[in-house]
Amino acid sequence: MKIFSKIVMAVAGLTLLATPAFAEKVVKWNLAMTWSSTLTPLASPAPKLAKMVEAMSDGKFIIRVEGSEKHKAALGILDMVSGGQYEMGHSAAYYWKGKDVNSVFFTTLPFGMTAAEQYAWFYYDDGMDYMAQVFDKFGVLSFPGGNTGVQMGGWFRKEINSLDDLKGLKMRIPGLAGEVFSRLGVNVTNIPSGELYTSLDRGTIDALEWIGPGMDIKMGFHKIAPFYYTGWHEPASEMQFMINKRAYDKLPPAFQVMLQTAMRAVTADMYSENFADSVNAWAQMKSEYPNIQVKTFPTPVLKAMKQATDDVMAENAAKDPLFKEILASQQDFMAKARAWTIISEYNYVKTSMELGE
Amino acid sequence: MKIFSKIVMAVAGLTLLATPAFAEKVVKWNLAMTWSSTLTPLASPAPKLAKMVEAMSDGKFIIRVEGSEKHKAALGILDMVSGGQYEMGHSAAYYWKGKDVNSVFFTTLPFGMTAAEQYAWFYYDDGMDYMAQVFDKFGVLSFPGGNTGVQMGGWFRKEINSLDDLKGLKMRIPGLAGEVFSRLGVNVTNIPSGELYTSLDRGTIDALEWIGPGMDIKMGFHKIAPFYYTGWHEPASEMQFMINKRAYDKLPPAFQVMLQTAMRAVTADMYSENFADSVNAWAQMKSEYPNIQVKTFPTPVLKAMKQATDDVMAENAAKDPLFKEILASQQDFMAKARAWTIISEYNYVKTSMELGE
Numbered sequence: 001m002k003i004f005s006k007i008v009m010a011v012a013g014l015t016l017l018a019t020p021a022f023a024e025k026v027v028k029w030n031l032a033m034t035w036s037s038t039l040t041p042l043a044s045p046a047p048k049l050a051k052m053v054e055a056m057s058d059g060k061f062i063i064r065v066e067g068s069e070k071h072k073a074a075l076g077i078l079d080m081v082s083g084g085q086y087e088m089g090h091s092a093a094y095y096w097k098g099k100d101v102n103s104v105f106f107t108t109l110p111f112g113m114t115a116a117e118q119y120a121w122f123y124y125d126d127g128m129d130y131m132a133q134v135f136d137k138f139g140v141l142s143f144p145g146g147n148t149g150v151q152m153g154g155w156f157r158k159e160i161n162s163l164d165d166l167k168g169l170k171m172r173i174p175g176l177a178g179e180v181f182s183r184l185g186v187n188v189t190n191i192p193s194g195e196l197y198t199s200l201d202r203g204t205i206d207a208l209e210w211i212g213p214g215m216d217i218k219m220g221f222h223k224i225a226p227f228y229y230t231g232w233h234e235p236a237s238e239m240q241f242m243i244n245k246r247a248y249d250k251l252p253p254a255f256q257v258m259l260q261t262a263m264r265a266v267t268a269d270m271y272s273e274n275f276a277d278s279v280n281a282w283a284q285m286k287s288e289y290p291n292i293q294v295k296t297f298p299t300p301v302l303k304a305m306k307q308a309t310d311d312v313m314a315e316n317a318a319k320d321p322l323f324k325e326i327l328a329s330q331q332d333f334m335a336k337a338r339a340w341t342i343i344s345e346y347n348y349v350k351t352s353m354e355l356g357e
Numbered sequence: 358m359k360i361f362s363k364i365v366m367a368v369a370g371l372t373l374l375a376t377p378a379f380a381e382k383v384v385k386w387n388l389a390m391t392w393s394s395t396l397t398p399l400a401s402p403a404p405k406l407a408k409m410v411e412a413m414s415d416g417k418f419i420i421r422v423e424g425s426e427k428h429k430a431a432l433g434i435l436d437m438v439s440g441g442q443y444e445m446g447h448s449a450a451y452y453w454k455g456k457d458v459n460s461v462f463f464t465t466l467p468f469g470m471t472a473a474e475q476y477a478w479f480y481y482d483d484g485m486d487y488m489a490q491v492f493d494k495f496g497v498l499s500f501p502g503g504n505t506g507v508q509m510g511g512w513f514r515k516e517i518n519s520l521d522d523l524k525g526l527k528m529r530i531p532g533l534a535g536e537v538f539s540r541l542g543v544n545v546t547n548i549p550s551g552e553l554y555t556s557l558d559r560g561t562i563d564a565l566e567w568i569g570p571g572m573d574i575k576m577g578f579h580k581i582a583p584f585y586y587t588g589w590h591e592p593a594s595e596m597q598f599m600i601n602k603r604a605y606d607k608l609p610p611a612f613q614v615m616l617q618t619a620m621r622a623v624t625a626d627m628y629s630e631n632f633a634d635s636v637n638a639w640a641q642m643k644s645e646y647p648n649i650q651v652k653t654f655p656t657p658v659l660k661a662m663k664q665a666t667d668d669v670m671a672e673n674a675a676k677d678p679l680f681k682e683i684l685a686s687q688q689d690f691m692a693k694a695r696a697w698t699i700i701s702e703y704n705y706v707k708t709s710m711e712l713g714e
Contacts, residue, residue, distance in 0.1 A: 114706065231704075264621070268624070278701070
């Protein structure tokens with residue numbers, strides 16, 4: 001198309017210069033995902049975005065999507081997008097807390113906002129501004145990239161009746177939740193995903209946290225650990241699109257808007273995909289393994305988890321003024337938002353339950 | 358651009374014919390909304406979609422958006438899109454129940470699905486297929502167009518303590534919910550929105566249903582009716598984009614994908630906008646009018662509402678096989694979906710409340 005473009009430019013002159021988006025050469029980008037290409041729904045948004053952008057640009061903006069099975073750097077996505085080896089990435093912001101602890105605010109927090117609350121904070125409160133501020137130093141633009149909704153608290157071989165039952169328990173649970181459990185005396189370990197089933201089956205670990213029914217069912221944990229605990233630690237895990245800022249700035253404006261629009265579309269889509277997966281997987285699990293018991297941690301355990309979470313947050317806030325500021329923004333918004341959630345959707349579901357639905 | 362296009366075609370020959378989207382003349386469409394242009398967030402999705410499409414097409418696909426203040430046919434949108442006077446519309450499907458009762462399934466139903474459940478049904482179960490089937494006879498493509506979440510049960514001047522309190526009550530509440538209330542002895546009336554405040558203030562009506570805090574606050578009802586009832590009748594009201602099928606089929610594929618992508622983006626966006634509006638409005642209302650009391654209808658009243666709803670649905674199902682089929686699809690999916698909602702987000706919010714958040 002390069003030759004045609006030159007001819008067009010010569011013929012059309014200044015008029016065509018004003019709308020250069022589709023007269024120039026094909027733009028080819030690479031996008032690296034934290035996930036392997038088959039790990040849907042986490043691996044769904046990026047390929048869908050690529051298809052949308054290619055179709056909308058009439059084949060003039062091509063994004064090649066690469067899963068972790070290819071680039072072998074699941075947790076190197078920020079570096080690779082920042083450095084320009086890949087123009088885009090799809091991951092989750094809390095993986096970068098070693099580089100900047102403030103990145104944790106853009107995924108989810110223990111006892112934090114629900115998906116609806118968090119999206120309102122992102123798009124109609126301060127969320128997007130703070131995210132831009134945190135990722136600017138990496139030369140990276142950051143955007144929401146899909147949400148898992150409430151993640152389950154994990155699969156346990158034994159019931160947890162008290163704080164004592166947590167002491168010495170061997171559990172696979174990463175991130176902030178792992179830190180919280182660790183403070184409560186849990187022996188927190190990390191184990192590669194491929195070894196989790198065997199570790200749980202053989203008793204190398206007593207419990208593990210994964211995601212929710214939709215993704216858990218493929219792992220088979222429900223066959224060997226009868227207690228499925230409800231969630232507290234990742235109420236609305238948001239995935240993340242990253243774009244190298246220099247590459248973005250060079251795009252024709254039309255392509256920039258295509259990216260922005262497609263990111264919003266696939267972000268909403270992943271939430272629905274994961275929700276539907278969990279709906280169907282949970283129905284199947286309950287039917288095939290009727291002995292699965294859904295449990296909620298006892299209130300004293302939850303209170304201790306909450307206290308440990310508050311302690312971790314306060315320690316970080318004392319060290320970092322921006323952390324303190326973003327935490328306050330989230331807490332202020334969440335207080336208002338939860339009041340609305342309670343009288344609207346929470347109350348609605350409660351009413352339906354009382355009517356025996 | 359027409360002249361340049363012809364020159365380009367002559368020079369580029371067949372190669373350019375393969376990618377005609379941006380070489381042809383500017384496509385100009387008109388979109389009619391049920392709402393006036395200022396009635397955000399209902400009036401937000403269509404203009405945002407138009408901006409996205411114009412930017413993505415580099416100014417080659419222009420959609421002029423018209424509010425009801427201009428076309429004066431708020432409830433004529435389906436006819437106007439079907440007849441081709443407007444290529445697109447933005448409205449809500451349940452307004453067309455007089456033309457086809459099956460349209461009610463694509464907005465919301467009393468005691469029906471939440472927004473997350475309903476989107477999963479639309480996009481990852483049978484929803485989109487059934488919607489296409491229902492609107493096909495009008496020559497119209499139909500898509501989700503934004504969601505209000507749970508709508509509140511309305512503003513009441515007196516508390517409702519029993520079914521007897523509903524007898525003879527004068528209330529403005531349209532649609533299926535009005536039919537349900539009517540069966541419970543409520544004197545259901547319809548009053549133009551501009552006269553609602555005065556009617557409620559003067560006692561011409563005792564109660565009214567509007568939307569939720571975000572839109573209600575502008576109407577001022579909280580100043581004159583102290584009881585704000587929680588929702589049961591519109592748990593997830595979905596707006597609707599309509600496209601004239603002949604017009605859509607004539608679009609270059611790139612423009613079709615732009616529309617599809619932008620509709621998904623603005624649909625998700627309206628849900629967040631309305632959620633944020635309600636969060637902020639509810640905080641403001643409670644602060645300025647601390648005497649507002651949030652009430653839930655007593656269980657016997659809710660049971661009677663549920664029974665009346667089930668009766669209405671059964672009567673329609675007996676008359677129309679497709680109604681019966683779509684109802685079964687929604688009920689089957691909702692049963693599974695609600696089980697997941699309860700152990701995930703419902704339980705999470707409940708836990709947070711018990712911890713005193």
